[in-house]
Ligand code: MG
């Protein structure tokens with residue numbers, strides 16, 4: 068175990084940070100799979116634009132899982148070893164895309180990002196003065212999750228506007 072790196076934590080136990088990071092780690096795998104499978108089953112208007120966004124987000128969530136796993140290991144912990152832990156230990160859970168409609172899928176994904184933003188925002192608050200390395204990592208991930216929410220919401224709004232325009236020309 069790398070003792071000096073852990074010794075710089077101030078007023079927080081490595082075990083506490085490891086526990087919280089492991090929950091976020093489980094979220095990232097579930098988010099990865101949710102985006103992956105959404106990009107496969109999605110149907111409907113402007114779905115190509117949505118597939119591009121979902122595929123990019125899936126790659127981002129997998130990158131986040133790597134960042135979080137590496138930090139857990141630096142702190143002397145063990146990232147979740149079994150997929151069975153993902154559901155049991157996550158903050159945000161998993162919503163199967165049972166309705167493949169573009170708007171339904173975007174809505175589910177927006178809710179997932181909003182949950183991720185809350186998780187990383189509280190992790191940032193908790194570690195800010197106490198564990199600056201984790202703080203730096205969770206801040207980077209938080210910025211990505213904020214971008215994800217905005218990307219999906221902008222796409223959702225574009226689709227609604229497009230549908231409205233078509234409706235107006237038909238009247
Ligand atoms: Mg994006």
Ligand code: FE
Pocket residue numbers: 095098127128131183208212
């Ligand atoms: Fe993520």
Ligand code: FE
Pocket residue numbers: 098124127128180183211212215
């Ligand atoms: Fe995300």
